[in-house]
Amino acid sequence: MNNRTLAILKPDCVRKNLIGDVITKITQAGFKVVAMKMTKLNKDTAGGFYEVHKDRPFFNDLLTFMTSGPCVPIVLEKENAVEDFRKLIGATNPAEADEGTIRKLYADNVEQNIVHGSDSDENAAKEISHFFSRKELLENYGL
Numbered sequence: 838m839n840n841r842t843l844a845i846l847k848p849d850c851v852r853k854n855l856i857g858d859v860i861t862k863i864t865q866a867g868f869k870v871v872a873m874k875m876t877k878l879n880k881d882t883a884g885g886f887y888e889v890h891k892d893r894p895f896f897n898d899l900l901t902f903m904t905s906g907p908c909v910p911i912v913l914e915k916e917n918a919v920e921d922f923r924k925l926i927g928a929t930n931p932a933e934a935d936e937g938t939i940r941k942l943y944a945d946n947v948e949q950n951i952v953h954g955s956d957s958d959e960n961a962a963k964e965i966s967h968f969f970s971r972k973e974l975l976e977n978y979g980l
């Protein structure tokens with residue numbers, strides 16, 4: 838059965854003009870774009886999204902980066918979406934990412950790593966609701 842994951846094309850992806858290249862990689866890997874928007878996070882919305890990392894030493898820098906410009910949250914659908922998307926993007930640190938993965942191809946470092954992907958079905962559902970209303974998702978259902 839198809840399920841969903843949340844991707845975010847981060848501010849570095851937008852700044853480098855890589856939105857199209859990254860979405861092409863994603864759709865060529867068999868993911869369907871179910872919902873998408875461009876938005877700029879603020880400290881509150883970014884802090885809420887990354888709350889699980891609030892005690893990490895990199896938290897403040899992460900918020901500064903994620904609020905530094907617009908980003909593009911995308912709801913993706915595919916069988917085994919969460920796991921397959923994490924394989925497609927590669928390790929958090931691009932230096933450790935497999936050849937051919939999106940982070941290996943495009944990311945500069947562990948913080949500015951081009952793209953986010955949910956790490957479980959449960960978190961995917963939470964993260965999707967962070968950016969998209971029920972109405973926005975229902976309107977696109979069955980695309």
Ligand code: CMP
Pocket residue numbers: 890895899929947948949950952953954
């Ligand atoms: P993401 O998959 O969006 O989830 C948490 C983010 O925190 C991660 O991608 C990176 O952008 C950032 N991050 C994780 N580990 C580190 C680290 N050691 N130093 C700086 N940033 C990090």
